[in-house]
Amino acid sequence: MVTAFVATANVVTQVLKQGLYRPDFGVDPERVTAGNSFPSGHATVAMSVVIALVLVVPPRLRGIVAILGAVYAAVAGVATMSLGWHRPSDVAGAVLIVGGCVALAGLLLVLAHGREARVKADDAHPFAVTLLMIAAVVLLLAAAGAFWRVNGVATTPVDELPRDTLLTAYLGAAAGIAGIVSAVTGLTLAAMHRVVPWRIS
Secondary structure (H helix, E strand, O other), X not given: OHHHHHHHHHHHHHHHHHHOOXXXXXXXXXXXXXXXXXXXHHHHHHHHHHHHHHHHOOHHHHHHHHHXXXXXXXXXXXXXXXXXXXXXXXXXXXXXXXXXXXXXXXXXXXXXXXXXXXXXXXXXXXXXXXXXXXXXXXHHHHHHHHHHHHHHHOOOOXXXXXXXXXXXXXXXXXXXXXXXXXXXXXXXXXXXXXXOOOEEO
């Protein structure tokens, strides 16, 4: 199931990338001929590997693996944006695709286990889930605040924008990416003790 989840997430990303149109906003004219970049294949790989690890590690390690994995996936996503390979929306879309795929895989596993699943409440990792969700809320609020500050200059050419506006936009985009990663990882971890139960009788 884990292999199928990782494969599905990455195949969906590549199919969408081939089928969707990438609008040109005049921000990165050198990449107009590069083709569509939504969703990010790099971010899909990073995020799907993180979620796969959360699925397969022993229950006692899920919390720390989820937190460290979220940090890794967020850094990887921000890095692709910083290098000019992807827009923030490319990374966000990839993370949400992974979230949708793991939700579907989790539903299928829960239905397959049925009433035979035996769940341990201790495997729920409430502290790690709470930490991830608080981080998600704070980061997404920061991203919304940054968007509110820079939205008024959306039609201004990039080379005419002041440095502080560009920095606000960059930090807001980074916060948005990290917030979405934290939310998807936290929600996945919250359900993981039911998706992968202690034992099946």
